[in-house]
Every structure is written in structure tokens, then in C-alpha cells.
Amino acid sequence: MGGLELKGVRKPVIAGTWYPGKPEELRRMISEFMAKVEAGLIPGELIGLVAPHAGYIYSGQVAAYAYKQIEGRSFETVVVVHPSHRLYVNGYALTAAAFYETPLGQIPLDEELIAELNEKLNFTFLRSDQEHSLEIQLPFLQYVLGSFKLVPIMMGDQSWGQCQKLASALAEVLRGKKSLLVASSDLSHFYSYRTALTLDKVVLNFVENYDPEGLAKAIASGRAEACGGGPIIAVMLASKELGADKARVLKYANSGDVTGDFSSVVGYMAAAFYH
DSSP, rough: OOOOOOOOOOSSSBTTTTTSSSSSHHHHHHEEEEEEEOOOOOOOOOEEEEOSSSSSHHHHHHHHHHHGGGOOOOOOOEEEEEEOSSSSSSEEEEOOSEEEEEEEEEEOOOHHHHHHHHHOOOEEEEEEOOOOOHHHTTHHHHHHHHHHHEEEEEEEEOHHHHHHHHHHHHHHHHTOOEEEEEEEEOOOOOEEEHHHHHHHHHHHHHEEEEEHHHHHHHHHHSSSOTHHHHHHHHHHHHHHHTTOOEEEEEEEHHHHHHHHHHHSSEEEEEEEEEO
């Protein structure tokens, strides 16, 4: 991997704050979220998901709608594409750990796939990171899948061209493998409830209509917002190349629905791409 070895463990940085830090409490919270979602709605082959990345008390119930679709399915590798909130990344980055840890245990990285992707995408390897948008997905994946290998990809530049480049690299290396794509994204941030619904509806419609290019244009022009817009678009494109021909928005809510404060809300969506 260009002389770079994955080593060490990326320890959790938001356990105990964004989600419970004790394994039994964390399992209980996830199981309560999952119990409120009826059995998986997605027939056929599940290829990609979108899940939100706020604290579990705010967005965990929406995330459960995405992760419920995995029940009864098995995936060897999960690729989580997520934005960067804390540092500027040029291109694509990856934390150079061999394992990611949460209170539910350690997840090994898929070093073989990462090496293949690195040849195409030229990752920036980070020695440490404080990013929450990847970590927040991991306990749900561990709860539903048990064991799997992880490929965590942080997107800096979320332009249409960068989304296309990432998608084609992913499709190439994942073809024929038992893999799942996950885009980590929240929607609009800190608008009134009514304004958030208007902005978020634009994203929901482009996702439901499986129109990644339309979504990219809407975000670029400010008609819609998503802090993981690039990850959503890249996962839509890669899923399509891997055979997905249908999309479904599984759930939408915002923080106002949870807290009762409608003055300044954050939007959350769960969605699936499948064949």
C-alpha cells in the first residue's frame, strides 16, 4: 500500500456522548430502535444504504430504518462513505488503523480492498481522526451483522466529478463481492421546521427517483442541503453500477420531531438502493 501499513486501533471518540459507552446500554438502545421498525421492506438484492449521523437520541430511530434492511442478510465487507467535519481533506482520506473499536468490539479493516482502492484514488492516510460521521454507523452495523470487514472512506471535495471517480473505483473493486455501501449523511442544518421540510423534500425526491445527477445539481445550486451530499451521490452512482435499479426513502424525520423544538432543526433520512 505504497509502503503504508494499517496498524493500531482507532479508539471510539464519541462513545458515552453521542451514543451509550457501555455495551449493554448500547445494545439495548439499538434493539429498542430496531423493534419500532417493521421487518425489512427491501426485496431482492440490497446494495446501498443512506443513514444519518447525529447522536442516537436524535437520529438513531431514523438510522434503524436503514439498518433494519440488513437483518437476515450477510455482507463480508461494508464500505462507509462519509464527510469530514473537522479537517480539510483533499480528495479522499482514510484513517490508517488496522481496526476500528466501539463498545461492541473491534472491526478489522479490509486491507486488500483498501490497497486496490488506493491505487485508483490515492488516499490521504490519517494517523488519527476525531470524525463522528463514520463512527456513529459502526455500532448499528455490529449489532445487525456481527462480524464484517470495514472500508471507511472520508470525502473532502464533494463535487460531481469526485463523486463519479469514487463511484467507478468502488464499483470496479466490489463487483462480485458480498459487500454493502453505506452513505453517512444528515440533511439541512439549523433552519426552521418548515424551511427544513422544503429543503429536505428536494433531496428525498431526487433519491426516491434515483437521480444522482439531479441531486448533485440541486445541492450545488443551494436548492437542497446535505452535509454528506457527496457520499449519498457516490453511493447512488456506485450502487447503480453494481446493479441497483430501484431506490426507496425508508424514513424521514428531523430533530424537531424528537425534541419538540421547531425553531432550528437538523434533517435525517434513511434510504436504500437495491436490485
